[in-house]
Amino acid sequence: MTGRIGSLYFGLTLAVLALFVVSLMTGPSALSVEEVWNALVAPDAAPSAIIVREIRLPRTLLAILVGASLGLAGAALQGLLRNPLAEPGIVGASSAAAFGTALVFYFGLAGSSIAALPAAGMAGALLAVGLLFALAGRDATPLSLILAGVAISSFASALTALAINLASSAYAALEITFWLLGSLADRSMSHVAVAAPAMAAGWVLLLSGGRSLSVLSLGEDTAQSLGVSLTSLRARIVLGVALAVGASVSVSGAIGFVGLIVPHLLRPAVGHDPGRLLGVSLLGGAALMLAADIAVRLLSSGIEIRLGVVTALIGAPFFLALLMQMRRRTT
Amino acid sequence: MRNGAAAILFTLLAICAGSAGAEDAAPARVVSIHLCADQFVLALADRKQIASVSWLATDDRRSHMATQAAGLRPNNGTAEEIVSLRPDLVLAGFRSARSTAAALRALGYRVVDLEFATDFTVIRRQIRELARLLGQSARGEEMIAEMDERLARAAADTPAIRPVAAIYQPMGFTSGRGSLEHALMTAAGFDNLAEKLGMGALGHLPLEALVSTKPAVLVNWMGNDPAPSLARSFYDHPALTGGPWRTLSLPNKFWACGAWYSALAVERLAGLRRDLPAGQRQ
Amino acid sequence: MSWLEAEGLRVRLGDRTVLDNVSLSVAKGELVGLLGPNASGKSTLLRTLAGLETSEAGAVRIDGATVASYAPRDRARRIAYLEQGAASEWPIAVARLVALGRTPHLEPWERAGETDRDAIADAMARCDVTHLASRAATELSGGEAARVMLARALATGAGCLLADEPVSHLDPYHQFSIMGVIRAHADRGGLALAALHDLTLAARFCDRVLLLRNGKIAAAGPPGEILTPEILARVFSVEASLVEQDGLLQVVQRGIVGGSHEEETP
Numbered sequence: 001m002t003g004r005i006g007s008l009y010f011g012l013t014l015a016v017l018a019l020f021v022v023s024l025m026t027g028p029s030a031l032s033v034e035e036v037w038n039a040l041v042a043p044d045a046a047p048s049a050i051i052v053r054e055i056r057l058p059r060t061l062l063a064i065l066v067g068a069s070l071g072l073a074g075a076a077l078q079g080l081l082r083n084p085l086a087e088p089g090i091v092g093a094s095s096a097a098a099f100g101t102a103l104v105f106y107f108g109l110a111g112s113s114i115a116a117l118p119a120a121g122m123a124g125a126l127l128a129v130g131l132l133f134a135l136a137g138r139d140a141t142p143l144s145l146i147l148a149g150v151a152i153s154s155f156a157s158a159l160t161a162l163a164i165n166l167a168s169s170a171y172a173a174l175e176i177t178f179w180l181l182g183s184l185a186d187r188s189m190s191h192v193a194v195a196a197p198a199m200a201a202g203w204v205l206l207l208s209g210g211r212s213l214s215v216l217s218l219g220e221d222t223a224q225s226l227g228v229s230l231t232s233l234r235a236r237i238v239l240g241v242a243l244a245v246g247a248s249v250s251v252s253g254a255i256g257f258v259g260l261i262v263p264h265l266l267r268p269a270v271g272h273d274p275g276r277l278l279g280v281s282l283l284g285g286a287a288l289m290l291a292a293d294i295a296v297r298l299l300s301s302g303i304e305i306r307l308g309v310v311t312a313l314i315g316a317p318f319f320l321a322l323l324m325q326m327r328r329r330t331t
Numbered sequence: 332m333r334n335g336a337a338a339i340l341f342t343l344l345a346i347c348a349g350s351a352g353a354e355d356a357a358p359a360r361v362v363s364i365h366l367c368a369d370q371f372v373l374a375l376a377d378r379k380q381i382a383s384v385s386w387l388a389t390d391d392r393r394s395h396m397a398t399q400a401a402g403l404r405p406n407n408g409t410a411e412e413i414v415s416l417r418p419d420l421v422l423a424g425f426r427s428a429r430s431t432a433a434a435l436r437a438l439g440y441r442v443v444d445l446e447f448a449t450d451f452t453v454i455r456r457q458i459r460e461l462a463r464l465l466g467q468s469a470r471g472e473e474m475i476a477e478m479d480e481r482l483a484r485a486a487a488d489t490p491a492i493r494p495v496a497a498i499y500q501p502m503g504f505t506s507g508r509g510s511l512e513h514a515l516m517t518a519a520g521f522d523n524l525a526e527k528l529g530m531g532a533l534g535h536l537p538l539e540a541l542v543s544t545k546p547a548v549l550v551n552w553m554g555n556d557p558a559p560s561l562a563r564s565f566y567d568h569p570a571l572t573g574g575p576w577r578t579l580s581l582p583n584k585f586w587a588c589g590a591w592y593s594a595l596a597v598e599r600l601a602g603l604r605r606d607l608p609a610g611q612r613q
Numbered sequence: 614m615s616w617l618e619a620e621g622l623r624v625r626l627g628d629r630t631v632l633d634n635v636s637l638s639v640a641k642g643e644l645v646g647l648l649g650p651n652a653s654g655k656s657t658l659l660r661t662l663a664g665l666e667t668s669e670a671g672a673v674r675i676d677g678a679t680v681a682s683y684a685p686r687d688r689a690r691r692i693a694y695l696e697q698g699a700a701s702e703w704p705i706a707v708a709r710l711v712a713l714g715r716t717p718h719l720e721p722w723e724r725a726g727e728t729d730r731d732a733i734a735d736a737m738a739r740c741d742v743t744h745l746a747s748r749a750a751t752e753l754s755g756g757e758a759a760r761v762m763l764a765r766a767l768a769t770g771a772g773c774l775l776a777d778e779p780v781s782h783l784d785p786y787h788q789f790s791i792m793g794v795i796r797a798h799a800d801r802g803g804l805a806l807a808a809l810h811d812l813t814l815a816a817r818f819c820d821r822v823l824l825l826r827n828g829k830i831a832a833a834g835p836p837g838e839i840l841t842p843e844i845l846a847r848v849f850s851v852e853a854s855l856v857e858q859d860g861l862l863q864v865v866q867r868g869i870v871g872g873s874h875e876e877e878t879p
Contacts, residue, residue: 027537027539028537028539028540029537029539029540029542029543047542047543047545050542050570050573051539051542051543051570054568054569054570054573055538055539055542055570056539105559106558106559106560107559108558108559167558167559167560168558169556169558169559169560169562169563170392170393170556170583171501171556171560171561171562171563172558172560174562175560175561175562178561185502186502186503186538186565186568188567188568188569188570189569190567190569302535303502303535
């Protein structure tokens, strides 16, 4: 079993590295491999160096960081809630994080503090997950989980639209699609720097819960009897999701379905073990996001398609198929 | 006898000329429901002629005549409001509600539409037409003369090889031939990058392409919108701040309407052109 | 001193007193049957002994110290809890499921070592589920699942096994084989406390039985002494008696006792 997981990690890492290279090579300006390589290792003032280091590199790094965060958060939520339909978008954490960030951003509540935006995103995500537990309860059926998530998500999106409409800037109203559908276009290394620490902290918290999540698949009582502290586990997962998802959404807007698709595809490969799913979902999420972002750049001529549109085009049918599969199994 | 016949003929001709297409009786209650029409009305008409201007007229971000609009009754452009104002001339324009204009015409009101001015020829024509409608032709001619004087001064020292400027809006939108921005830039002595790249009135220039083509000047309309927005933070991107170009942020009002005061924007652009270091004026 | 002891337990759930002044002690080598009508408090008692519920009064002691005083992992190494209707949420492999029983022995980052692998293999062999090692946990029959869950509990290597209705809803073969495994666990020096509904099984396999009614201990002692017609009528409201046939004990039920059968509603 360890050998199989080992080769899975190897394969996913290889995929991420390959897509990393492809992403750096993708863009409206045709650059040769040599130019890209030079830009990374021996940068000069040439346009190609600026394009690679200031435009393509931050975008590529963010795709990895955001995709990894969403994939990992999805796997963790599914393990904790014991429900294959849970993911940051569906449970409303992403929408709430978008609202928190937009509120602080447009009303200048942050002052010039750069850490304020990810912090606002985290606060939003934390509120949403807390609310989810309150509404759906711990032993939530798939139905009550989705309903609670839809309620939270709709409310948060509506609040985001309201906040944007009330904002002082005349440009604000045009920017709503960024917050609701997400984009990695025209991001800079400052976005990477501001979000990465919080994401990393979130990853540590989530990955540390791996063993406990495996044990939790036997039920709460059995898990507790085996020495797992449920309160500590819940706190770690909720906080970890808030950190990772909150920071991601604050720099990329709300991108959905990654946390649903990646764990579902990888689950059979790890023997359906929720604990073992965490690490591979991190890598898988990074790979999926890179691929989606590359697709966005290749398919758009002129105005870029929002990243969330691409993930929703794949993810929504996926979600429906999953629902039907679950219905068939219970009937 | 010859003098008498000539006098009668002359008088007849004068009467004919006077009643056919010369200056109309000046309207007494003008209502403007359009931001751009507001500007002309406020600049050309007597204050007592103005019954109401649009609610945007006092927004100093978009309205050049904002201070002059203070104290006048604002309207939201609804048919109900306008009817209660009993206007004898209603000025509407592009982006006004079609249904409102149609409803007013059906009720017998005189509604004149303003098209979006995309170059100075159209601006001159609009000034003349509106001045005539308002019974203020003389003021109209003064306005045109002043505008043309400014434009001439701005274009005076245009070099043979003109420097390249580009409009650069958030998300990479740029404006090519056929847009107002194009008219402003070319009047100031620049070549428009979007035109050189063959783009139409609205085009898209990815950030990467900008870095490669390196125009001398970038122009945007964030001049008077200091509030936080993704658009504003777009201009903090290192690829934009670190570039070899100068950036000019003009107030939004120069983008909202093409009018006589567009010459002020041309003056600022020309001033920037003169400031460019020698090497970049190519 | 008995390995598992409880004194004066009093547990309230909501505004209902579920356990009232319950005391017991179980020594190594004993298999004690916990009997009683529905909602008499059997599950709650087992959960309290396992440390999943807190008692308002009294204490539970294992291996000399109170259960509350142990760190969760140390407690888990001493007490194995087999919950009622235990099931797996995800279709993980049976071998992996049983391996989860070793959790109390491993640090979060630690992998299973040789001792762990031996314990897992031993537990699976005792429960006769070795041939099911690579099957998905959600695709087992009722009897197979019960044996796998028991293997998971035994894999912990804990001396004390608390089983909540381990054989309800199972066919006679599995009822006997599972009770046999639990019996063998006690015989090897462990101890077990099993909540049961089947009085005959209790009589056949248990050294002692504890009868609970309305949260109180109604009777305690060897099956032969306790499963008398009077006590069975009082506690279960049934007409029954213990008989011996071919050297084997059996509870024969004749009917129910008329009059009110006061049952606590859960």
